[in-house]
Amino acid sequence: MDHAQLTRKQKEFFDYIVSYKNEHDVWPTYREIADEFNYKSPNSVTQNIQALLKKGYLIRGEDEEYDIHPSHEELLGAKRDTGIPVRGLIAAGYLQEAVEADLGRITLETLFPRLDDMFALRVSGMSMKDAGIYDGDFVLLMDSDVKDGDIGAVLYNGETSLKRIYHDKNGLRLEPANEEYDAIVVEPDVFEEVRIIGKYIGHVNRSGIHRAVTRKAS
Template identity: 75%
Template sequence: MDNAHLTRKQQEFFNYIVEYKKEYDVWPTYREIAEHFDYRSPNSVTQNIQALLKKGFLIKRNDEEYDLPKEKKKNLLEDYDDQDGIPIRGLIAAGYLQEAVEADLGKITLSSLFPNLDQLFALRVSGFSMKDVDIYDGDLVVLMDTDVKNGDIGAVLYNGETSLKKIYWGSNGLRLEAANESYDDIIVEPDVFEEVRIIGKYIGHINRQGFQRATSKVA
């Protein structure tokens, strides 16, 4: 890539979003970029992205999100893309001390970590209504296409809108409870139950610290 096409500040901006993508496999939010560079306005983020689009360092996908051109994606993200599992490097005793045994025992794959991988999908969070269970704006929530029990956190589609909430069923209808006292409960009356679709059950979320599995207390 010819760095001469970018100003110093544009190169720093580009390097940051690419490194973020390599580490977390998602692009940083406008808020995260603004905080990193101490921008006072999200317009500064927009201006930098527009400059990178104009110079061909980024492209717009069909969903209007930005991305890297194919040739740059291969060069810049190939180290990440080649990671297909966690290496198992040997044996370790869980009883008396034993001689260390090093061996190539394969890799831990996503299928190993998540036996029901075919039932999983993720959504990116927008907003702060679940902050009291440590789910914040920009996090990725991992959801499972399975039954949601009373009190579970789940993704709900209602009246054409989606929301992540604690779900409670009762004689008076469906109650969607936020994990933030600044947000009121959403009550769905029994006669419109058929308009509600539970998209998935929350099983964990991904943030800068990695994967945070749901506990029985919040799930």
């Protein structure tokens, strides 16, 4: 399919999301696209995506998210070898001769030994910004016990939410880390409607991997 079928603005839109995907290996969020093009409403993002879907530049994936059409996959860069190369040894005491060697790679398995027990969700919203978690970040979650004060992903009333979780005499309190948002209180008689999806153990964004801070017992 010829790119000339796109309008100038549509081509700029398409080129941006492809460039973002090549650089970050994920698709941009609606907020990131809106900021890039100074859109006042997310409807403008939706309209452009719908136009690209209609013209065959994007398709709907199995998870209902958009993806690049197979006929344009050559625009996506080849995947790099995974992991960070370890190129040798460096002294952290007395000076010593440099040792260069191929010592393998630092991978996610290196950083997170229980990688098979982990999964990630992408954050939408700013209710946890004071915990350093922002819109568009990827939170890393694990299926393990959530103690009072831990951050966890919760499924309640058909909706998901990332909050700090507390148990008290009034029930379950889901507390945001942003004073602009109200806490959610779940009364004891509806506890069975609440499911904790996973415990927050860290998050990933453009600045790197951030581990959860261990909270001291009070």
